[in-house]
Amino acid sequence: MPMKTVAVLGGGISGLAAAYYLCKSPQVAKVIVLESSDRFGGWLRTLRRLDGTLFELGPRGVRPAGAVGRNTLNMVEDLGLSAEVLPVSYSHVSSKNRYLYVNGKLHRMPSGISEILRTVPPFSRPLLFSLASEILVKRGKEDDESIYSFVSRRLGKELADIAVDSLCRGVFAGDCRNLSVRSCFPPLFNAEQKRGSLTLGLLLGSGPTPQISAGPLAQRSMKESWAQWSLKRGVEALPESLSDYLQRSGRAQLQKEAAVKHIQPSASGWKVHLEDGVISADHIISALPAKALSCVLPPTCQSLIQQLQDISSVTVAVVNLEYEGSVLPVKGFGHLVPSSEDKGLLGVVYDSVPFPEHNRPSGQTTRLTVMMGGAWFQEEFGAPETVTTEHLLARATESVSCHLGVTSAPGWTHVALHKDCIPQYRLGHFRTVESMRSFIKKKNLSLSLIGSSFDGVSVNDVIFSGRTAVEDLFGGGV
């Protein structure tokens, strides 16, 4: 007999995913999704120009690998989106070629056995040498460590300074000196804990992973060796399709422009206060960014409020550029820039290469996305409120010209400032998250925490966090 009303706070991809899994549970009578803005999807946003060209303002590709990747593909299939998927295989040039911009030059990152056997600039020794000697490095004693300290201890300072510094900018827009290896890259931390070595851990595996079966689409992704995928109508087609599914389910109520102002425990669960009314719910799944949740909790949750406020996020400027003709000197996914080269410029994605289907249908064009700021935003650009679009655009186009030798001016541009868009899992993040969840348990609060502030920032991770919350509430098998 269905009985529960569940309020989902936040209509980003994690909130929509939680609502999707709730609608699959026979124990849920009603799902109410409350979103403050005028659209669903959060950071998943595709700008669709009238001539058919697409520009991604947030994520542009999703990885199919691993349990969380399979889980998303199963959802994509269930939503009827299989025919919309644009796969990019491992053999594609954009999967093989990723670049680093170091000492004023582009360097292809080593990949494949032959390239880790030899010295490939900008590195001064073969990667295999670092990987082999890593096996002999003693296990760390701390229960957490910065990514920088972990990698320089195990693989050497050069890899930490160049490759890992860049990688953390290309995933977290963050500084590897402040980010937690345990929370940002659990497989690396577990490899050291369980096998005493990254090399052995990555070769032999280092612990259980969630058991997610592969549906036909996920099986196809494995058979065809997909490295990433997007959708014909862009990544935003995923939240759009989830919203349609939820509307059709008859059990979900989706409310836009419904900012949650305050939540209050009640005898039967919660009262959720909006600008123009109050909603009752038996349970709340919060898919809000940590800071936003801290602003709506009651004063009785002071310690939870404090811990949520400690989870900071960084701001990223995303500049989409379209050039006439084929202007790139190299083909690949894009290039990253280590902080030692240019703090403010994180990297450039060569969108036209992995997803030419999103180019203007007529004539040859090149679409690029320049990402700037992150952990260095304030230092390089000042307060986000004061930086001008013109300044960001100039910095982006100058970098494209300097790094890629593109001298022509872009024919079309778009500048977006994503304030506080990527949470930073700093040292001890795992302890903060554990402590928040034990506070919720101790106080018997009917509250689940999901979304990018807690257990992983990727699209796959946050969708999976929605699934896990629903399974924890109503048992497995959703």
Ligand SMILES: Cc1cc2nc3c(=O)[nH]c(=O)nc-3n(C[C@H](O)[C@H](O)[C@H](O)COP(=O)(O)OP(=O)(O)OC[C@H]3O[C@@H](n4cnc5c(N)ncnc54)[C@H](O)[C@@H]3O)c2cc1C
């Ligand atoms: C530029 C960029 C590039 C990225 N690239 C990739 C990539 O290539 N691959 C990948 O896997 N991931 C990528 N990510 C990460 C991924 O997109 C995000 O981590 C993920 O979308 C976060 O989803 P979420 O639902 O947890 O949060 P959000 O998208 O932040 O959703 C939270 C929602 O809550 C709403 N809200 C806030 N306050 C309130 C309130 N008081 N009441 C009601 N609603 C409220 C917000 O409006 C928002 O819609 C990227 C992110 C960015 C910013």
Ligand SMILES: C=Cc1c2[nH]c(c1C)Cc1[nH]c(c(CCC(=O)O)c1C)Cc1[nH]c(c(C)c1CCC(=O)O)Cc1[nH]c(c(C)c1C=C)C2
């Ligand atoms: C330059 C800034 C950024 C670029 N992408 C992101 C930022 C901040 C955000 C981002 N990119 C990825 C993820 C998800 C990670 C996951 O676990 O799936 C997020 C949140 C994917 C990703 N992008 C790059 C790497 C190495 C990864 C990890 C997964 C994978 O190997 O595919 C590299 C990369 N990102 C950007 C560029 C220019 C770039 C490199 C060439 C943009």
